[in-house]
């Protein structure tokens with residue numbers, strides 16, 4: 676099993692290790708914090724009272740975040756490479772469509788979704804190139820005039836500090852997906868320069884200060 680497959684297997688395990696949907700996606704916060712997160716995501720996705728909107732969530736996990744956004748959308752679709760996460764998502768939101776798929780291969784027609792979201796998955800990607808391929812796929816499946824939100828990307832200004840504080844001996848005892856040394860951080864200037872030719876507009880957005888890790892995590896919004 677290579678590292679990519681090992682991480683995928685670890686997500687399967689994470690999804691089946693607890694009956695608590697919040698813990699399964701690594702966010703065991705109270706309802707107020709989940710409410711704040713979903714409000715922030717809806718705001719950044721520019722979801723007003725428009726009817727009939729469709730959304731695709733890439734790396735949707737067990738669908739919990741999508742379920743919090745669900746009343747604002749008519750059509751909900753999610754993909755995740757973990758089979759167990761997808762089973763949980765089907766259990767939680769039977770009216771939505773969920774598919775097992777890796778992020779960089781989206782099996783959907785061009786320009787099919789009004790909004791495309793991907794939250795808290797980019798730091799698990801195997802390379803910068805993989806992230807770019809995924810974002811180009813997300814752009815391809817978004818309708819013209821639509822909005823994409825890449826949520827919770829790690830800012831590389833903090834990479835050295837975070838990685839040098841991690842105990843590598845301890846890391847050997849925990850899953851790959853929880854090891855700071857494995858996490859991918861992003862140079863936002865480079866990312867924006869690489870993506871700008873493919874979209875109308877691109878912005879880096881801060882997270883509310885009350886979010887626990889907002890100092891080194893940012894969101895990126897693309898206008899297609």
Ligand SMILES: C[S@@+](CC[C@H](N)C(=O)[O-])C[C@H]1O[C@@H](n2cnc3c(N)ncnc32)[C@H](O)[C@@H]1O
Pocket residue numbers: 683686700701733734735736737739740754755756757760776777778779793794795796799800
């Ligand atoms: C921390 S969870 C976040 C789930 C959800 N987006 C949320 O914010 O609640 C990360 C999810 O990303 C998925 N994931 C990681 N790498 C992926 C990839 N390359 N392709 C598809 N899914 C991936 C994992 O299986 C896991 O369900």
